[in-house]
Amino acid sequence: MAEAHQAVGFQFTVTPDGIDLHLSREVLKHIYLSGVTSWRKRAIRFKNGVLTGVYPASPSSWLIMVIGVMSTMYARVDPSLGMIDRIKNTLPVGEYLTVQTQTVLSAVVFATGLWLALIMLLRYTLKLLLSYHCWIFECHGRKSFSTRVWLNLVKIFSGRRPLLYSFQASLPRLPVPSVDDTISRYLESVRPLLDDDQYNQMEVVANEFKKDPAPKLQKYLKLKSWWASNYVSDWWEEFIYLKGRGPIMVNSNFYVMDLMYVTPTHRQAARAGNVVHAMLQYRRKLERGEHAPLRALGVVPMCSFQYERMFNTTRIPGIDTDFVQHLSDRKHVVVYHRGRFYKVWLYFGGRHLWPSELELQFQRILNDPSPPQPGEVKLAALTAGNRVPWARARLKYFSEGVNKASLEAIETAAFFLTLDDEAHGYDPEKLKSLDLYAKSLLHGKCYDRWFDKSFSLIAYKNGKMGVNVEHSWADAPIVGHMWEYVLATDCFQLGYTEEGHCKGDVSKGLAPPTKLQWDIPVACQEIIEGSYLLAKEIADDVDFHGYVFDEFGKGLIKTCRTSPDAFIQMALQLAHYRDKGEFCLTYESSMTRMFREGRTETVRSCTSESTAFVKAMENLKEKKEERLALFRKASEKHQHMYRLAMTGGGIDRHLFCLYIVSKLLGIDSPFLKQVLSEPWRLSTSQTPQQQINLVDLQKHPKYVGLGGGFGPVADDGYGVSYIIIGENLITFHISSKFSSPETDSYRFGQNIRQAMLDIRALFEQKNDKKKEKEEKKSPVALTTAHLTRHTPRDTLHETHPTRHTP
Known part of the structure; x- marks a missing residue:
């Protein structure tokens, strides 16, 4: 009870002689230090606000x-x-x-x-x-x-x-493309997917739309672009994310993985302590705007507005639409372990808890033998199911009493932390280690992550970590920026003792975590169970395969004088054609952060040029020189489209906004209906590495991240995320659905591998010819291409069943 006594700032008793007042010097000292810290924060924020304001x-x-x-x-x-x-x-x-x-x-x-x-x-x-x-x-x-x-x-x-937000007022607005350009590029993008009759019909519908009502819709969109900071972003957040009434688990949320080869400590509480402390350091710099802004070529600034809602943010469910609640300077985190929720304060005496103190708090939770309260174990399943039942349950059962206070503690927390009772991570000796690791991060048990939080941090019992991210408030590169900082700080600045504990001492009088209290009636427990069953059905249907491609990487691709991203996208087109025997509408996300409040745009990777290349690769009579020429043409086309998307010349966000305007005006457009209903059967995304300076991979080659991934977008399609790590490694995160007889994530992974090797072989032949010419001139001369050439392996290190069950 010593902690409880020290937590009381003052005590008084009424006696016949008057009031006997007792003050605790220790607590008053902490109150004083907290006040000093608070005013110091305000002063620093004011100073940085002035610096940003006059920049x-x-x-x-x-x-x-x-x-x-x-x-x-x-x-x-x-x-x-x-x-x-x-x-x-x-x-x-x-x-x-x-x-x-x-x-x-x-x-x-x-x-x-x-x-x-x-x-x-x-x-x-x-x-x-x-x-x-x-x-x-x-x-x-x-x-x-x-x-x-x-x-x-x-x-x-x-x-x-410059500070993080110094360039915000100087960034240009996202331009509205002309209707003619958008329609022309759209027709060009669907040409390889339609036969002549279908294309002619689409051309007629598109031209009718271009005459009417496109000019009227365009005028309203132009007006919005002059008035709003960005004509896309607010509608994108509202209509794509917040108005969705289906589950966000798997369908919207995404995940980020830990380091690939390195686990700094196998002590769960210690690793969580260091990572949480590193996150607090990142948040402090973020709130002060002290992070350096991301700049292309080291010169061109990227928009930083998405960083603002990284911490202290929750998606609140509503009947018709959700909304994002962002608060400032939250001083606690909520921890979930074995069906119980705990509130852990992050400050003590006006400072952040040290890593060793956080380790102590988390170890106290791990050691707590108390059982969960009725309905508490699967409570978070409400955030994994449909939004309307969750919104109604929140209004009815969590608007007063202990339930309101406990829910408020979760929704106002800096972020959510799960101390998982399972062990996961990448292990090359175990067949499905990456698959199970990804599924755990993406959905877990469907009730052990709070999917509404801006992000949920997951700490596994073997010391591995990961993050599950709610998508509405920001895109993957924003979370990736934070995660890169956290992993580098954890490993190279904070470190661990020889026994694997966090470094530093523990202050006396640190109050233990507070267990949240719940009074969940049976009727609410039934709603929770319904959400859980729906979420479990979705989770069980996710067919995931993680594939580490180490045959070659961007180092060799660059010697081929082509873009690594275009190389991989062409490989994905070839792999998909071999997997399904057809081409499909392909989504690749690109960023528009060179504009104020820019988020993403779509690159339609399936083009006439890419389909011509794929068909040439499958035609045994086609010469390799012609295949290589078609590959270069397809890659250049892809790069041109990617650049157009980055500079505001994309197709899909413009069409999306035209569709929203048509709905607001009550105008029916068959063309826009058809465009917006087309399924993306291949959805792809690259995870960028943004802070290469944080870790020197030449000195520390094992400290590479695994990237992250997302769930399948179409019922009969694939979701593919990939990260190009260093010079010789690419990791693919592939998802699909077991319920689809047309897809198999492992099979697609093998097709990607073979496609990558087959494309590389085109360049090897060219390099071999160069080598022969050099050897004729000088027998001892070796070209760079020859020295960097790899020999493809005939078999993988491991075998995998054609179809596996979760």
Whole structure:
């Protein structure tokens, strides 16, 4: 009971002699330190807010401007062309405002106005410079003179030492493509998927839409683009995510995995302690805006608005639509273990808990033998089922009493943590280790992750970690940025003792975690069970296969003078054709973060060029030289489409917004209906590595991440996520549904492997010819391509059944 006594700030008793007051110095000390920390945070945020607000200038430049103006006045030169005198005449003369003071104040006002005008000019100039995108369409490694000049100008106007949000006001708005361009590109994208009759019919419908009602819809969209920061993002969040009434588990949420080969400690509580502490460090820098903004080429800034809702955020269910609740500076985290929920404070004495203190708290939870309360075990299944039952149950059973307080603790927590009672991770000796690891992160037991939280951190009993992420508030690269920082901080800054514990001491008087209390009636337990059964049916249907491709990586692909992403996308097209015997509408996500509040755009990877290449690969009579030429043509087309998507020339977000406008206006459009109903039977995404400087892979080659993945998008399709790790490794995360007789994730993984090897063979033949020419000139000469050439393996290290069960 010592902790309980120390938690009381003061005690008083009423006696015949009056009130006997006892104060706890220890608690008052912590109250004082908390207040000091709070005010320090406010001061730092205010300072960084000022720095961001005046960027690319600085507060010191204001002082220089004032001194400069005052100096010219003493030299009897008026830089204001009479404006200082006009300001002076408007100021009243009195006892406290002498003529001299009037003059100085007028000069300060003019200097301040001039300073603000220059800031606006700098920002507008930078915005114009950032609206230039011709650089992205140039060949890699070849910069034109105009691009070099442009890059230097961007560097000059970008200022020094920018903060995370410094460039937000200087980013251009996402442009609205013309209807003609969008329709033309759409017809081009579906041409390889339709026969002549179907295409002619689609062309007629598209042209009718272009005449009417497209011009009317376009005008409203243009109006929105002038008024809103981004004409897509708010509707995308609302209509694609928040208005969905189906389960978000598997269908929307995605996951991120731990390091591939390294487990820093096998102590569950210790690993969770270090990772949570690293997350708190990241959050502190995030709240202060102290992270460096992501910049393409190290120069062109990316939008940072998605970072704002990473922590202290929950998706709240509603009857008609959900909404995202974001709070500031939450000081606790909620932990789930064996059916019980605990509230753990993250601060003590005005500071973050040290990793060793967090380890102690988590170990206390692991050691707690108390049983769950009735209905508590599967409570989180409400977040895994349909949204309407969850919204109604929340209103009826969680709006008062202990249920309201406990639910509020979860929804206002910094994030959600699960101390899982299973062991997972990648083990090359175990056949399905990556498959089971991915399924655990994606859906778990359907009741041991709070799927509504911005993210749920999962700590396994063998020390492995992972993250399940709610998708509405941000996209995968945002969470990936945080996760890269956390893993690097955990391994290379915080570290562990020889016994695997967190480093550091533990403060005395640290109160234990608080177990959340519930009073869940039988009727509510039935709703929970219904959500669980639906979620379990979805989870059991996920056919997942994780494949580590180590035959070669981007190092060899670059020697082929092609984009690694285009190489993989062409391999996916070839693999899908071999898997299903047909082509399909293919989704690849690209970012539009070069624009303010940009999120994603679609690259339609199945093109006439890619289908021609695939058909040539399957035609035994086709010469390899022709196959290689078709591959290069298809890759260049894919890269061009990717660049168009990044620079606002994509198809799908424009069509989506036109469809929303048509619905709001009550206009029926057969063309838009058909476009928006087309299934994406192959949905793909690359997980980017954004902070390569955090880990030196030359010195630490084992410290590579596994990336992440998502569930299948179509009932009869595949979801494929991949991460290009270092120079010689690519990991594929493949998902589909067992209920579909057309798909098999393992089979598709094998087809991807063979497609990758077959495409590489095209370049090997070319490199062999170069080698022969070199050897004729000099028998000892070896080309770089020959030295980097790999020999394909005939068999895999492991075998796998054609179809497996979860």
